[in-house]
Amino acid sequence: MEDPVRRLRHDLSNPLSAILAETQLLLLNADQLDGETVTSLKEIERLARRMRDMLQQTKS
Numbered sequence: 001m002e003d004p005v006r007r008l009r010h011d012l013s014n015p016l017s018a019i020l021a022e023t024q025l026l027l028l029n030a031d032q033l034d035g036e037t038v039t040s041l042k043e044i045e046r047l048a049r050r051m052r053d054m055l056q057q058t059k060s
Helices: 004-027 036-058
Strands: none
Touching: 004 036
16 A cells, blocks of 8 residues: 555645746746735745645655
8 A cells, every 4th residue: 555645745746846837937027027926926936845845854
């Protein structure tokens, strides 16, 4: 039987990577976005990185 934590980590990693990539892509054009949008994107990126770090800690 597969370890449920390992499966959860795997199932969350792909969408989380997509969220990070899209956020970073949008932030490349931050000069074309309003301040509120940039602030929101940076918060999304920060929280996604935090989630990624938490998932990586479950490997230990």
